[in-house]
Amino acid sequence: xxxxxxxxxxxxxxxxxxxxxxxxxxxxxxxxxxxxxxxxxxxxxxxxxxxxxxxxxxxxxxxxxxxxxxxxxxxxxxxxxxxxxxxxxxxxxxxxxxxxxxxxxxxxxxxxxxxxxxxxxxxxxxxxxxxxxxxxxxxxxxxxxxxxxxxxxxxxxxxxxxxxxxxxxxxxxxxxxxxxxxxxxxxxxxxxxxxxxxxxxxxxxxxxxxxxxxxxxxxxxxxxxxxxxxxxxxxxxxxxxxxxxxxxxxxxxxxxxxxxxxxxxxxxxxxxxxxxxxxxxxxxxxxxxxxxxxxxxxxxxxxxxxxxxxxxxxxxxxxxxxxxxxxxxxxxxxxxxxxxxxxxxxxxxxxxxxxxxxxxxxxxxxxxxxxxxxxxxxxxxxxxxxxxxxxxxxxxxxxxxxxxxxxxxxxxxxxxxxxxxxxxxxxxxxxxxxxxxxxxxxxxxxxxxxxxxxxxxxxxxxxxxxxxxxxxxxxxxxxxxxxxxxxxxxxxxxxxxxxxxxxxxxxxxxxxxxxxxxxxxxxxxxxxxxxxxxxxxxxxxxxxxxxxxxxxxxxxxxxxxxxxxxxxxxxxxxxxxxxxxxxxxxxxxxxxxxxxxxxxxxxxxxxxxxxxxxxxxxxxxxxxxxxxxxxx
Amino acid sequence: xxxxxxxxxxxxxxxxxxxxxxxxxxxxxxxxxxxxxxxxxxxxxxxxxxxxxxxxxxxxxxxxxxxxxxxxxxxxxxxxxxxxxxxxxxxxxxxxxxxxxxxxxxxxxxxxxxxxxxxxxxxxxxxxxxxxxxxxxxxxxxxxxxxxxxxxxxxxxxxxxxxxxxxxxxxxxxxxxxxxxxxxxxxxxxxxxxxxxxxxxxxxxxxxxxxxxxxxxxxxxxxxxxxxxxxxxxxxxxxxxxxxxxxxxxxxxxxxxxxxxxxxxxxxxxxxxxxxxxxxxxxxxxxxxxxxxxxxxxxxxxxxxxxxxxxxxxxxxxxxxxxxxxxxxxxx
Numbered sequence: 001x002x003x004x005x006x007x008x009x010x011x012x013x014x015x016x017x018x019x020x021x022x023x024x025x026x027x028x029x030x031x032x033x034x035x036x037x038x039x040x041x042x043x044x045x046x047x048x049x050x051x052x053x054x055x056x057x058x059x060x061x062x063x064x065x066x067x068x069x070x071x072x073x074x075x076x077x078x079x080x081x082x083x084x085x086x087x088x089x090x091x092x093x094x095x096x097x098x099x100x101x102x103x104x105x106x107x108x109x110x111x112x113x114x115x116x117x118x119x120x121x122x123x124x125x126x127x128x129x130x131x132x133x134x135x136x137x138x139x140x141x142x143x144x145x146x147x148x149x150x151x152x153x154x155x156x157x158x159x160x161x162x163x164x165x166x167x168x169x170x171x172x173x174x175x176x177x178x179x180x181x182x183x184x185x186x187x188x189x190x191x192x193x194x195x196x197x198x199x200x201x202x203x204x205x206x207x208x209x210x211x212x213x214x215x216x217x218x219x220x221x222x223x224x225x226x227x228x229x230x231x232x233x234x235x236x237x238x239x240x241x242x243x244x245x246x247x248x249x250x251x252x253x254x255x256x257x258x259x260x261x262x263x264x265x266x267x268x269x270x271x272x273x274x275x276x277x278x279x280x281x282x283x284x285x286x287x288x289x290x291x292x293x294x295x296x297x298x299x300x301x302x303x304x305x306x307x308x309x310x311x312x313x314x315x316x317x318x319x320x321x322x323x324x325x326x327x328x329x330x331x332x333x334x335x336x337x338x339x340x341x342x343x344x345x346x347x348x349x350x351x352x353x354x355x356x357x358x359x360x361x362x363x364x365x366x367x368x369x370x371x372x373x374x375x376x377x378x379x380x381x382x383x384x385x386x387x388x389x390x391x392x393x394x395x396x397x398x399x400x401x402x403x404x405x406x407x408x409x410x411x412x413x414x415x416x417x418x419x420x421x422x423x424x425x426x427x428x429x430x431x432x433x434x435x436x437x438x439x440x441x442x443x444x445x446x447x448x449x450x451x452x453x454x455x456x457x458x459x460x461x462x463x464x465x466x467x468x469x470x471x472x473x474x475x476x477x478x479x480x481x482x483x484x485x486x487x488x489x490x491x492x493x494x495x496x497x498x499x500x501x502x503x504x505x506x507x508x509x510x511x512x513x514x515x516x517x518x519x520x521x522x523x524x525x526x527x528x529x530x531x532x533x534x535x536x537x538x539x540x541x542x543x544x545x546x547x548x549x550x551x552x553x554x555x556x557x558x559x560x561x562x563x564x565x566x567x568x569x570x571x572x573x574x575x576x577x578x579x580x581x582x583x584x585x586x587x588x589x590x591x592x593x594x595x596x597x598x599x600x601x602x603x604x605x606x607x608x609x610x611x612x613x614x615x616x617x618x619x620x621x622x623x624x625x626x627x628x629x630x631x632x
Numbered sequence: 633x634x635x636x637x638x639x640x641x642x643x644x645x646x647x648x649x650x651x652x653x654x655x656x657x658x659x660x661x662x663x664x665x666x667x668x669x670x671x672x673x674x675x676x677x678x679x680x681x682x683x684x685x686x687x688x689x690x691x692x693x694x695x696x697x698x699x700x701x702x703x704x705x706x707x708x709x710x711x712x713x714x715x716x717x718x719x720x721x722x723x724x725x726x727x728x729x730x731x732x733x734x735x736x737x738x739x740x741x742x743x744x745x746x747x748x749x750x751x752x753x754x755x756x757x758x759x760x761x762x763x764x765x766x767x768x769x770x771x772x773x774x775x776x777x778x779x780x781x782x783x784x785x786x787x788x789x790x791x792x793x794x795x796x797x798x799x800x801x802x803x804x805x806x807x808x809x810x811x812x813x814x815x816x817x818x819x820x821x822x823x824x825x826x827x828x829x830x831x832x833x834x835x836x837x838x839x840x841x842x843x844x845x846x847x848x849x850x851x852x853x854x855x856x857x858x859x860x861x862x863x864x865x866x867x868x869x870x871x872x873x874x875x876x877x878x879x880x881x882x883x884x885x886x887x888x889x890x891x892x893x894x895x896x897x898x899x900x901x902x903x904x905x906x907x908x909x910x911x912x913x914x915x916x917x918x919x920x921x922x923x924x925x926x927x928x929x930x931x932x933x934x935x936x937x938x939x940x941x942x943x944x945x946x947x948x949x950x951x952x953x954x955x956x957x958x959x960x961x962x963x964x
Contacts, residue, residue: 069807074917075721076720150691151687225717225724227694235722243722257811259721259722259723260721260723260727260728260730261810261811262803262810262811262909263807263810263811289807291803291807291810292907293801293802293803293907294802294904294905294906294907294913296905297790297801297802297905297906297907300787300790300791300794300801300802301800301801301802304794304800304801306800306801306807328795483668
């Protein structure tokens with residue numbers, strides 16, 4: 001009681017927050033400071049906290065309190081709190097340039113020696129120090145441990161198969177030194193699903209055979225019903241899954257609910273390392289609650305005001321419904337930019353098994369003609385209310401690499417030119433219905449296989465089918481499922497598929513141009529070459545098209561490039577060649593992503609990019625700086 | 633009778649064994665395993681997992697073993713009451729199911745009461761007043777109930793309840809009560825949310841039940857004993873309740889066999905659409921992601937309930953209806 005009284009007096013004296021050493025923190029934490037459960041705020045913050053520049057980003061300093069309600073489709077999606085929290089060693093800012101975040105500084109020499117300097121006095125959410133030991137534990141006791149990582153450290157840590165030399169320089173400094181440049185390292189640290197190169201060592205050592213007494217460990221394994229200590233350690237050490245409330249974290253909100261549940265509560269991290277420009281410790285919002293609801297119900301729930309900040313599971317087609325609910329639900333729907341290179345793109349499979357079709361789709365003029373014969377304007381008007389932008393599958397205007405001609409190349413509706421091109425490659429012969437014949441006499445009937453998830457893909461294909469008829473090409477739609485589509489494409493049974501465009505439509509020159517070349521077996525236009533690349537020649541087929549070899553050469557040059565200018569030049573060359581060759585036929589891009597934002601929630605940008613990586617959905621807009629105007 | 637019962641019980645055990653094998657094979661039939669689903673999902677969110685990690689996970693989950701071996705491990709656990717381990721949740725199956733089982737029971741019990749309470753009077757009325765306006769009207773409504781897709785009705789009712797009464801959309805309670813201890817407020821919140829799924833799940837069952845009851849009763853009403861009873865001056869309501877209605881009750885009892893498994897599967901699609909915290913959505917997602925032990929346990933439990941339910945309704949029918957005799961052809 002006495003303490004309660006004292007607290008009441010204190011909160012009268014200091015209405016907003018409690019000040020210590022020039023920093024202040026949420027009033028709710030003060031009670032725990034009084035009881036001796038927590039140290040004062042200047043003891044909790046690192047000596048040099050990360051100060052967010054509010055004025056430069058157009059943000060307003062806020063007030064503490066409130067509960068941010070989010071909706072997710074599955075209980076596994078709590079991992080998105082790591083994405084939205086977006087505390088990274090180094091992270092993207094709003095302009096997508098990399099800035100040190102958890103790290104005080106990262107020095108890079110020759111693109112291969114990375115020296116990471118931590119903030120002195122930085123602490124995990126349980127109050128234990130965050131130091132070089134946490135990096136050492138990950139590297140020596142997890143990544144290099146034969147039991148925990150039978151295949152060694154993650155692929156990104158290898159350059160030409162070689163691992164870095166790891167050194168602990170002092171308590172706050174570690175160094176990773178490769179023989180050759182590693183252009184992927186920083187991007188991986190900043191990713192939406194980041195590469196975690198540190199672990200809460202003090203906590204995890206309890207579950208590690210090297211540090212824990214064998215009998216005690218065996219008892220814990222038996223109690224948790226795990227197979228062995230490796231499985232136990234693995235189940236505790238899921239920084240990204242974010243499902244273990246005991247695991248210390250550096251994120252702004254800490255998990256408090258143990259799965260399984262339908263509602264997950266995240267409470268503020270009292271040791272969080274960011275402050276606003278007046279020295280108030282972030283985050284402003286006390287707690288985040290995630291309610292699990294079926295993805296089909298989420299738009300309806302958002303429409304009735306059940307979420308404060310929601311973009312996940314909302315689609316463009318929900319826009320009008322949501323708009324209607326704005327008043328009743330006390331929210332506004334904002335239209336953010338969806339950063340996919342194209343909302344819908346067609347992928348001719350250059351690795352198709354059938355010889356007749358393969359010769360066709362490998363002919364650039366064939367792909368160009370198909371692209372020219374698509375009426376993108378009509379698609380935009382009919383399916384997207386004219387709110388999308390028409391063009392090929394390339395980078396978006398938001399990217400510094402954007403040039404108008406990339407999007408416009410072979411993207412203007414021109415039936416006559418398309419017909420001329422098809423005639424030019426010897427497809428003059430037509431059957432009685434006016435459908436052209438392949439050189440071997442079969443009619444030119446293209447079966448486009450869809451992943452069957454989005455109804456808009458089928459709608460668009462109907463429209464394309466109409467205009468392709470005019471150039472003597474018949475189109476059939478075959479819906480399947482995503483996994484089946486992938487395996488059919490990989491085995492060369494599919495001639496053409498429809499899918500989203502480039503995952504990252506807003507790259508800078510520092511991003512790897514890996515989506516423009518065969519790098520993975522999931523690439524729908526060249527899966528077998530992608531498999532060859534990703535398995536270092538073990539699987540798949542070696543590329544035999546000169547155009548592809550040229551692109552791969554450029555990609556290699558990019559990896560070895562040391563200056564930003566050089567990288568930009570290579571990117572431009574690749575983009576222009578990709579657009580000229582029409583390796584994938586983009587239709588429309590920049591379809592708005594509806595984002596429902598509570599009217600009282602401040603500092604959420606009106607216009608933003610909604611993207612996974614880079615972007616981390618809301619992450620780059622730093623949700624720890626969001627606050628509620630009143631109540632909430 | 634005793635011999636019959638033991639024979640039935642033995643066949644039940646064998647049936648269950650066959651079901652367990654079938655369940656296991658069917659779960660494994662689609663290409664890939666839990667991990668391939670997991671990967672596809674990660675990828676749809678823009679994440680990727682390295683090939684090494686996949687192999688590691690596969691070994692950790694025991695998915696690298698042969699099918700027979702996996703089956704034996706699972707079946708052996710089942711016999712010992714160990715339902716296995718859910719990949720998707722990273723927890724033992726018993727922990728995952730938890731409260732859902734009770735909520736499913738509440739929901740489905742309420743639904744059964746609803747179906748019986750509504751269909752019984754309507755069925756009797758439309759049989760006794762055949763081809764009247766009332767019969768036609770109720771039949772019409774019944775057919776609408778049969779023909780409307782459940783999920784559509786669910787969405788419409790949910791939205792209407794939200795606009796009219798401010799009931800939160802989806803779930804069986806307001807979000808702030810989830811994971812909280814039971815209180816009067818929580819129970820009231822459950823009641824407030826319960827009626828929509830009960831009506832939605834109940835409509836088609838009700839409509840079917842009305843039709844069956846009506847048809848059976850009509851059959852009976854034509855029979856001579858009814859005419860005789862009426863000729864002897866028995867009052868119409870007493871006559872109806874005492875004789876033909878009892879004969880027409882068979883479908884009510886025969887339905888127990890199918891109702892018991894329904895309690896656990898809990899109108900899967902509707903529950904998934906309305907995101908009810910029952911077992912239905914969990915079964916569905918477990919099947920989709922090939923979370924084989926979780927799905928397997930559910931399906932085994934369903935199998936068990938079906939077998940037990942059929943057994944019960946057979947025995948009950950035999951006891952209640954003298955026309956059904958077990959040892960019909962057997963001579964003493």
